[in-house]
Amino acid sequence: MVVTTLENVGRHTTYRASYQVDFPCIIVHGGAWNIPQNRTQHTLQAVQSAAKRGLEKLLEKPQNGATPSSCIEAVECAVCYLENDAMFDAGFGSCLCANGSVEMDALIMDGSTLRSGAVACVSRVRNPITLAKAVMEKTPHCLVVGQGAELLAQELNIPMVDSPLEMVSDVALKEWESIHNNYPGAVDTLFLQGGDFHSHETVGAVAIDSLGNIACATSTGGITGKRNGRVGDSPLIGCGGYSDSRWGGVSVTGHGESLMKVTLSRRIIFGLESGQEPLVAVENSLEEMLERVGGKGGAILLTRQGKAAIGFTTSRMAWALCSPLVSQSGIDGH
Numbered sequence: 001m002v003v004t005t006l007e008n009v010g011r012h013t014t015y016r017a018s019y020q021v022d023f024p025c026i027i028v029h030g031g032a033w034n035i036p037q038n039r040t041q042h043t044l045q046a047v048q049s050a051a052k053r054g055l056e057k058l059l060e061k062p063q064n065g066a067t068p069s070s071c072i073e074a075v076e077c078a079v080c081y082l083e084n085d086a087m088f089d090a091g092f093g094s095c096l097c098a099n100g101s102v103e104m105d106a107l108i109m110d111g112s113t114l115r116s117g118a119v120a121c122v123s124r125v126r127n128p129i130t131l132a133k134a135v136m137e138k139t140p141h142c143l144v145v146g147q148g149a150e151l152l153a154q155e156l157n158i159p160m161v162d163s164p165l166e167m168v169s170d171v172a173l174k175e176w177e178s179i180h181n182n183y184p185g186a187v188d189t190l191f192l193q194g195g196d197f198h199s200h201e202t203v204g205a206v207a208i209d210s211l212g213n214i215a216c217a218t219s220t221g222g223i224t225g226k227r228n229g230r231v232g233d234s235p236l237i238g239c240g241g242y243s244d245s246r247w248g249g250v251s252v253t254g255h256g257e258s259l260m261k262v263t264l265s266r267r268i269i270f271g272l273e274s275g276q277e278p279l280v281a282v283e284n285s286l287e288e289m290l291e292r293v294g295g296k297g298g299a300i301l302l303t304r305q306g307k308a309a310i311g312f313t314t315s316r317m318a319w320a321l322c323s324p325l326v327s328q329s330g331i332d333g334h
Protein backbone atom coordinates (compact mmCIF):
# COMPACT_ATOMS: atom_id res chain seq x y z
CA MET A 1 0.00 0.00 0.00
CA VAL A 2 1.38 3.40 -0.95
CA VAL A 3 0.39 6.17 1.39
CA THR A 4 0.93 9.70 0.12
CA THR A 5 3.82 11.36 1.87
CA LEU A 6 5.29 14.79 1.40
CA GLU A 7 7.96 13.33 -0.89
CA ASN A 8 5.54 11.97 -3.44
CA VAL A 9 2.98 14.75 -3.32
CA GLY A 10 2.94 16.39 -6.72
CA ARG A 11 3.85 13.28 -8.66
CA HIS A 12 0.52 12.89 -10.40
CA THR A 13 -1.04 16.32 -10.46
CA THR A 14 -1.15 17.43 -14.08
CA TYR A 15 -2.22 20.94 -13.23
CA ARG A 16 -2.16 23.19 -10.19
CA ALA A 17 -2.70 26.92 -9.95
CA SER A 18 -3.75 29.42 -7.35
CA TYR A 19 -4.89 33.05 -7.54
CA GLN A 20 -5.56 35.83 -5.09
CA VAL A 21 -9.02 37.20 -5.89
CA ASP A 22 -11.24 40.11 -4.89
CA PHE A 23 -14.89 39.65 -3.80
CA PRO A 24 -17.39 38.78 -5.08
CA CYS A 25 -15.92 35.96 -7.11
CA ILE A 26 -17.00 32.74 -8.83
CA ILE A 27 -15.07 29.78 -10.15
CA VAL A 28 -16.56 27.16 -12.48
CA HIS A 29 -15.40 23.79 -13.82
CA GLY A 30 -16.63 21.70 -16.70
CA GLY A 31 -15.35 18.24 -15.76
CA ALA A 32 -11.94 16.61 -15.44
CA TRP A 33 -11.10 14.17 -18.23
CA ASN A 34 -9.19 13.82 -21.48
CA ILE A 35 -11.18 16.49 -23.34
CA PRO A 36 -10.73 15.89 -27.09
CA GLN A 37 -9.24 18.70 -29.18
CA ASN A 38 -12.45 19.23 -31.15
CA ARG A 39 -14.32 20.09 -27.96
CA THR A 40 -11.69 22.43 -26.53
CA GLN A 41 -12.94 25.76 -27.79
CA HIS A 42 -16.59 25.21 -27.01
CA THR A 43 -15.90 23.77 -23.56
CA LEU A 44 -13.63 26.63 -22.58
CA GLN A 45 -15.98 29.32 -23.90
CA ALA A 46 -18.91 27.72 -22.09
CA VAL A 47 -17.20 27.68 -18.68
CA GLN A 48 -16.10 31.29 -19.22
CA SER A 49 -19.68 32.34 -20.05
CA ALA A 50 -21.06 30.40 -17.08
CA ALA A 51 -18.61 32.16 -14.74
CA LYS A 52 -19.53 35.54 -16.24
CA ARG A 53 -23.22 34.92 -15.68
CA GLY A 54 -22.54 33.81 -12.14
CA LEU A 55 -20.60 37.01 -11.50
CA GLU A 56 -23.49 39.09 -12.86
CA LYS A 57 -25.73 37.46 -10.24
CA LEU A 58 -23.18 38.25 -7.56
CA LEU A 59 -23.15 41.88 -8.63
CA GLU A 60 -26.93 42.32 -8.82
CA LYS A 61 -28.24 44.98 -6.47
CA PRO A 62 -30.32 43.49 -3.64
CA GLN A 63 -34.03 44.27 -3.97
CA ASN A 64 -36.31 45.66 -1.23
CA GLY A 65 -33.54 45.71 1.31
CA ALA A 66 -33.00 41.95 0.94
CA THR A 67 -29.70 40.57 2.24
CA PRO A 68 -27.19 40.63 -0.60
CA SER A 69 -26.17 37.00 -0.05
CA SER A 70 -26.20 36.01 -3.69
CA CYS A 71 -23.68 33.16 -3.76
CA ILE A 72 -26.42 30.52 -3.95
CA GLU A 73 -28.14 32.18 -6.92
CA ALA A 74 -24.74 32.61 -8.57
CA VAL A 75 -23.72 28.94 -8.42
CA GLU A 76 -27.20 27.85 -9.47
CA CYS A 77 -27.11 30.23 -12.43
CA ALA A 78 -23.63 29.09 -13.58
CA VAL A 79 -24.50 25.40 -13.25
CA CYS A 80 -27.88 25.83 -15.02
CA TYR A 81 -26.06 27.47 -17.91
CA LEU A 82 -23.84 24.41 -18.32
CA GLU A 83 -26.71 21.95 -17.72
CA ASN A 84 -28.46 23.59 -20.67
CA ASP A 85 -25.42 23.07 -22.90
CA ALA A 86 -25.56 19.63 -24.55
CA MET A 87 -21.77 19.38 -24.55
CA PHE A 88 -21.71 18.84 -20.80
CA ASP A 89 -22.50 15.75 -18.78
CA ALA A 90 -25.26 17.43 -16.80
CA GLY A 91 -28.88 18.18 -17.64
CA PHE A 92 -29.59 17.68 -21.35
CA GLY A 93 -26.68 15.76 -22.90
CA SER A 94 -25.87 13.74 -19.78
CA CYS A 95 -24.05 10.43 -20.16
CA LEU A 96 -26.29 7.38 -20.50
CA CYS A 97 -26.73 4.51 -18.07
CA ALA A 98 -26.31 0.86 -19.05
CA ASN A 99 -29.90 0.71 -20.32
CA GLY A 100 -29.51 3.88 -22.38
CA SER A 101 -31.44 6.21 -20.09
CA VAL A 102 -30.35 9.42 -18.35
CA GLU A 103 -30.08 9.56 -14.55
CA MET A 104 -28.82 12.84 -13.14
CA ASP A 105 -27.43 13.87 -9.74
CA ALA A 106 -26.91 17.35 -8.29
CA LEU A 107 -25.90 19.07 -5.06
CA ILE A 108 -25.96 22.63 -3.76
CA MET A 109 -24.63 23.82 -0.40
CA ASP A 110 -24.86 27.07 1.53
CA GLY A 111 -21.66 27.55 3.51
CA SER A 112 -23.08 30.15 5.88
CA THR A 113 -25.61 27.73 7.45
CA LEU A 114 -24.36 24.34 6.14
CA ARG A 115 -27.80 23.85 4.62
CA SER A 116 -27.65 21.66 1.57
CA GLY A 117 -29.97 20.08 -0.97
CA ALA A 118 -29.39 17.28 -3.43
CA VAL A 119 -31.18 15.03 -5.89
CA ALA A 120 -30.11 11.74 -7.43
CA CYS A 121 -31.34 9.52 -10.24
CA VAL A 122 -33.68 12.05 -11.81
CA SER A 123 -34.49 11.54 -15.48
CA ARG A 124 -37.09 14.16 -16.39
CA VAL A 125 -35.94 17.33 -14.65
CA ARG A 126 -34.43 19.91 -17.00
CA ASN A 127 -32.20 21.53 -14.40
CA PRO A 128 -31.40 19.14 -11.54
CA ILE A 129 -29.48 21.90 -9.71
CA THR A 130 -32.68 23.97 -9.43
CA LEU A 131 -34.45 20.98 -7.91
CA ALA A 132 -31.52 20.46 -5.52
CA LYS A 133 -31.88 24.10 -4.45
CA ALA A 134 -35.60 23.51 -3.85
CA VAL A 135 -34.77 20.48 -1.68
CA MET A 136 -32.52 22.76 0.37
CA GLU A 137 -34.93 25.67 0.62
CA LYS A 138 -38.35 24.03 0.65
CA THR A 139 -37.97 20.69 2.41
CA PRO A 140 -36.41 19.58 5.70
CA HIS A 141 -34.30 17.03 3.77
CA CYS A 142 -30.81 16.95 2.30
CA LEU A 143 -31.20 14.36 -0.48
CA VAL A 144 -34.28 13.23 -2.41
CA VAL A 145 -34.00 10.61 -5.17
CA GLY A 146 -35.77 9.12 -8.20
CA GLN A 147 -39.54 9.24 -8.43
CA GLY A 148 -39.88 11.09 -5.13
CA ALA A 149 -37.63 13.84 -6.44
CA GLU A 150 -39.62 14.11 -9.66
CA LEU A 151 -42.83 14.31 -7.68
CA LEU A 152 -41.36 17.21 -5.73
CA ALA A 153 -40.38 18.93 -9.00
CA GLN A 154 -43.96 18.53 -10.21
CA GLU A 155 -45.37 19.93 -6.97
CA LEU A 156 -43.08 22.96 -7.17
CA ASN A 157 -43.60 23.55 -10.90
CA ILE A 158 -39.94 23.02 -11.66
CA PRO A 159 -39.59 22.50 -15.43
CA MET A 160 -39.66 18.84 -16.51
CA VAL A 161 -39.75 16.99 -19.82
CA ASP A 162 -42.57 14.55 -20.61
CA SER A 163 -40.29 11.68 -21.52
CA PRO A 164 -36.78 10.86 -20.23
CA LEU A 165 -35.79 10.39 -23.89
CA GLU A 166 -35.99 14.16 -24.30
CA MET A 167 -32.86 14.48 -22.15
CA VAL A 168 -30.82 12.15 -24.45
CA SER A 169 -28.44 13.91 -26.87
CA ASP A 170 -27.00 12.39 -30.08
CA VAL A 171 -23.45 12.66 -28.74
CA ALA A 172 -24.33 10.83 -25.53
CA LEU A 173 -26.09 8.13 -27.54
CA LYS A 174 -23.05 7.68 -29.81
CA GLU A 175 -20.69 7.29 -26.88
CA TRP A 176 -23.04 4.84 -25.19
CA GLU A 177 -23.12 2.77 -28.39
CA SER A 178 -19.31 2.88 -28.64
CA ILE A 179 -18.84 1.13 -25.30
CA HIS A 180 -21.68 -1.29 -25.90
CA ASN A 181 -21.15 -4.69 -24.27
CA ASN A 182 -18.49 -3.30 -21.96
CA TYR A 183 -20.69 -1.64 -19.37
CA PRO A 184 -19.53 -3.46 -16.26
CA GLY A 185 -15.96 -2.33 -16.91
CA ALA A 186 -16.86 1.22 -17.76
CA VAL A 187 -17.34 2.78 -14.34
CA ASP A 188 -14.28 0.98 -12.99
CA THR A 189 -11.89 1.89 -15.73
CA LEU A 190 -12.95 5.14 -17.34
CA PHE A 191 -11.12 7.34 -14.84
CA LEU A 192 -8.40 5.04 -13.63
CA GLN A 193 -4.72 5.24 -14.46
CA GLY A 194 -4.48 6.31 -18.08
CA GLY A 195 -8.16 5.68 -18.60
CA ASP A 196 -9.66 9.14 -18.46
CA PHE A 197 -10.76 8.95 -22.07
CA HIS A 198 -14.53 9.05 -21.76
CA SER A 199 -17.02 10.42 -19.33
CA HIS A 200 -17.14 13.45 -18.93
CA GLU A 201 -18.09 16.99 -18.38
CA THR A 202 -19.62 17.04 -14.93
CA VAL A 203 -20.05 20.69 -14.01
CA GLY A 204 -19.58 22.67 -10.83
CA ALA A 205 -19.23 26.14 -9.36
CA VAL A 206 -18.12 27.83 -6.14
CA ALA A 207 -18.95 31.46 -5.36
CA ILE A 208 -18.18 33.91 -2.60
CA ASP A 209 -20.40 36.98 -2.33
CA SER A 210 -19.56 40.43 -1.03
CA LEU A 211 -20.59 39.38 2.49
CA GLY A 212 -18.08 36.53 2.43
CA ASN A 213 -20.73 33.79 2.20
CA ILE A 214 -19.64 30.81 0.14
CA ALA A 215 -21.81 28.34 -1.82
CA CYS A 216 -20.96 25.40 -4.04
CA ALA A 217 -22.90 23.41 -6.64
CA THR A 218 -22.16 20.27 -8.66
CA SER A 219 -24.28 18.56 -11.32
CA THR A 220 -23.73 15.43 -13.40
CA GLY A 221 -25.18 12.65 -15.49
CA GLY A 222 -22.48 10.40 -14.01
CA ILE A 223 -20.40 7.97 -16.04
CA THR A 224 -21.44 6.34 -19.32
CA GLY A 225 -22.56 2.76 -18.80
CA LYS A 226 -23.17 3.12 -15.06
CA ARG A 227 -25.67 0.68 -13.60
CA ASN A 228 -29.18 2.10 -13.35
CA GLY A 229 -29.68 3.43 -9.85
CA ARG A 230 -25.95 4.03 -9.34
CA VAL A 231 -25.36 7.26 -7.45
CA GLY A 232 -21.95 8.88 -7.73
CA ASP A 233 -20.14 11.41 -5.56
CA SER A 234 -21.74 14.53 -7.03
CA PRO A 235 -24.95 14.73 -4.92
CA LEU A 236 -23.27 13.63 -1.69
CA ILE A 237 -22.23 16.29 0.84
CA GLY A 238 -18.48 16.17 1.39
CA CYS A 239 -17.92 14.09 -1.74
CA GLY A 240 -19.06 16.05 -4.83
CA GLY A 241 -18.92 19.38 -3.02
CA TYR A 242 -18.66 21.06 0.35
CA SER A 243 -18.98 24.58 1.57
CA ASP A 244 -18.32 26.15 4.96
CA SER A 245 -18.10 29.94 4.84
CA ARG A 246 -15.62 29.90 7.74
CA TRP A 247 -13.10 28.17 5.46
CA GLY A 248 -14.08 27.82 1.82
CA GLY A 249 -16.09 25.99 -0.80
CA VAL A 250 -15.16 23.25 -3.20
CA SER A 251 -16.66 21.39 -6.18
CA VAL A 252 -15.01 18.27 -7.59
CA THR A 253 -15.20 15.98 -10.60
CA GLY A 254 -13.72 12.64 -11.59
CA HIS A 255 -14.17 8.96 -10.80
CA GLY A 256 -17.16 9.03 -8.46
CA GLU A 257 -16.46 5.79 -6.63
CA SER A 258 -12.95 7.02 -5.77
CA LEU A 259 -14.13 10.49 -4.77
CA MET A 260 -16.64 8.92 -2.40
CA LYS A 261 -14.08 6.65 -0.77
CA VAL A 262 -11.87 9.57 0.23
CA THR A 263 -14.73 12.13 0.66
CA LEU A 264 -12.64 14.40 -1.52
CA SER A 265 -14.43 17.71 -0.98
CA ARG A 266 -14.58 17.47 2.81
CA ARG A 267 -10.98 16.35 2.82
CA ILE A 268 -9.90 19.49 0.96
CA ILE A 269 -11.76 21.74 3.42
CA PHE A 270 -10.27 19.74 6.28
CA GLY A 271 -6.85 20.53 4.80
CA LEU A 272 -7.65 24.25 5.13
CA GLU A 273 -8.81 23.72 8.71
CA SER A 274 -5.50 22.02 9.45
CA GLY A 275 -3.57 25.04 8.22
CA GLN A 276 -2.67 23.92 4.71
CA GLU A 277 -2.34 26.41 1.90
CA PRO A 278 -5.36 26.10 -0.47
CA LEU A 279 -3.31 24.66 -3.29
CA VAL A 280 -1.62 22.15 -1.00
CA ALA A 281 -5.03 21.06 0.32
CA VAL A 282 -6.26 20.48 -3.24
CA GLU A 283 -3.11 18.78 -4.44
CA ASN A 284 -2.61 16.55 -1.38
CA SER A 285 -6.18 15.35 -1.59
CA LEU A 286 -6.07 14.55 -5.30
CA GLU A 287 -2.71 12.82 -4.90
CA GLU A 288 -3.98 10.78 -1.99
CA MET A 289 -7.04 9.71 -3.94
CA LEU A 290 -4.90 8.50 -6.83
CA GLU A 291 -2.34 6.75 -4.61
CA ARG A 292 -4.86 5.22 -2.26
CA VAL A 293 -7.75 4.15 -4.48
CA GLY A 294 -6.43 4.73 -8.01
CA GLY A 295 -8.95 7.36 -9.10
CA LYS A 296 -8.36 10.54 -11.04
CA GLY A 297 -10.20 13.82 -10.77
CA GLY A 298 -10.11 17.56 -10.39
CA ALA A 299 -11.16 20.25 -7.92
CA ILE A 300 -11.87 23.96 -7.69
CA LEU A 301 -11.62 25.75 -4.36
CA LEU A 302 -12.40 29.29 -3.17
CA THR A 303 -11.40 30.26 0.34
CA ARG A 304 -12.67 32.78 2.84
CA GLN A 305 -9.31 34.56 2.51
CA GLY A 306 -9.86 35.11 -1.20
CA LYS A 307 -7.61 32.41 -2.59
CA ALA A 308 -8.75 30.32 -5.55
CA ALA A 309 -7.04 26.97 -6.17
CA ILE A 310 -7.42 24.65 -9.15
CA GLY A 311 -5.94 21.18 -9.54
CA PHE A 312 -6.46 18.00 -11.54
CA THR A 313 -4.85 14.61 -12.11
CA THR A 314 -6.65 13.93 -15.40
CA SER A 315 -5.13 15.21 -18.65
CA ARG A 316 -7.46 18.21 -18.79
CA MET A 317 -10.19 20.10 -16.98
CA ALA A 318 -11.90 23.27 -18.19
CA TRP A 319 -12.21 25.97 -15.54
CA ALA A 320 -12.90 29.70 -15.37
CA LEU A 321 -12.56 32.25 -12.61
CA CYS A 322 -14.32 35.61 -12.60
CA SER A 323 -14.33 38.55 -10.19
CA PRO A 324 -14.57 42.28 -10.84
CA LEU A 325 -10.76 42.46 -11.16
CA VAL A 326 -9.66 38.93 -12.10
CA SER A 327 -10.61 36.86 -15.11
CA GLN A 328 -8.71 33.61 -15.68
CA SER A 329 -9.45 30.30 -17.34
CA GLY A 330 -7.71 27.19 -18.57
CA ILE A 331 -8.11 23.65 -19.80
CA ASP A 332 -4.68 22.04 -20.27
CA GLY A 333 -2.35 20.38 -17.84
CA HIS A 334 1.11 21.88 -17.42
Ligand SMILES: NC(=O)C[C@H](N)C(=O)O
Pocket residue numbers: 031032089199200201202220221222223231232233234252253254255256257259
Ligand atom coordinates in the same frame (compact mmCIF):
# COMPACT_ATOMS: atom_id res chain seq x y z
N1 LIG B 1 -17.37 13.27 -14.65
C1 LIG B 1 -17.60 13.13 -13.39
O1 LIG B 1 -17.13 13.92 -12.62
C2 LIG B 1 -18.42 11.96 -12.96
C3 LIG B 1 -18.97 12.02 -11.55
N2 LIG B 1 -17.98 12.36 -10.58
C4 LIG B 1 -19.56 10.67 -11.21
O2 LIG B 1 -18.82 9.77 -10.94
O3 LIG B 1 -20.75 10.53 -11.24
